[in-house]
Amino acid sequence: MSEKIKEYPGHPLSEQDISTGKVLTTKWRPKARYMYAAGVAISKFLEELKNGRIVGRKCRKCGRILVPPRMYCEWCFRPTDEWVYVKDTGRVVTAVISYIAADRARLEKPEIIAVIELDGASPGMGILHKLGEVDPEDVKNMKVFGMRVKAVWKPPEEREGSITDILYFRPLKEGEE
Template identity: 45%
Template sequence: MSKATPAKYTQDYLEQLPQDIKRHLTSYELAGDFGKVEEWRSSLAKKYTDIDVWAVEDLILTRWRIICRYEHAAGAAFSRFLNGLKQGKILGTKCNNCGRVMIPPRVFCEWCFTDVSDWVEHSGTGIVSTYSLSHIGTDPGVRLDKPVIVAVIWFENTFRTLASSKTVLHAGGILHRLDGVEPDKVNVGLRVKPVWKPFEERVGSILDIDYFTPLEAAGK
């Protein structure tokens, strides 16, 4: 096996550089020196910046995969919310000043600037505030014959409308999947309720709710 030369290392290094950096090097006539050890030594001996002068042996390309694993603390309020989902419960917090229920729960009301400590269990019923029909599933290269219905659900009693401007102020909503309804039957304002996964399949996740379905489809 032939021994790699400093010039070969340098060429490999520069071939991997972003285009803007390569253009910068080309402007200093460095790119034309590929494979010529002595010319590389001469070119790199010039001082183009305030950074210490490079040496040819420093320009060695190494490849590796960086694995970054992060852990995010859910916090006291959201942890209680997730534990509630595992039990088939939708928990929220209630502000005693303005009376609104916040789902997912928060321990501070940004409307009233007060701490919140009261917990309530919500039925899970709500309305569709907006929705989308997606013909793309987990494989972006395959078009689904029947679209997946994705909707933002506003839970009942978690929002209110200002009479003066008809502006909706909402405090509780999640993005989830609709099922048990045909796409052409979905509309903004449709009342829905959650359908839970079997208890043994729940893990303490928003996906413990399998989907939301119209109240009429649930026999209500």
């Protein structure tokens, strides 16, 4: 039973116990730097982002168009067959408002984060990206769900072949496709 804890009560500390040196500590900052290989599919994907286009791969067996592209289909477990360009428009599957950065520090200006299904990709092929020009209230009242959006690209000369060559997705304007 959990009452056994009385025999091994443990030694909890406060942040102060550590910061004031009440208990001994050692510090370490790893020098862990990496150079990741992007691979065939993602190298091409990044290259096409630089051209202002989004490319996927098609598996002829299950018929899916995979975005981001993959050189193998993880369902059919076979190589995918061809490159397919998809549109830079799509539909919001889910969206949230982030008030914190990756290290949990508060952001000065909140960001809207979304999963977006692109037109031309198979259903369910959501990608992670940001939304802009969207009223945070429309996230809170859920109007954002199903919203039609379009990529806002960096100017061609500023693109570097990165997922951030798309600045964000904005709502499609009326009459726009």
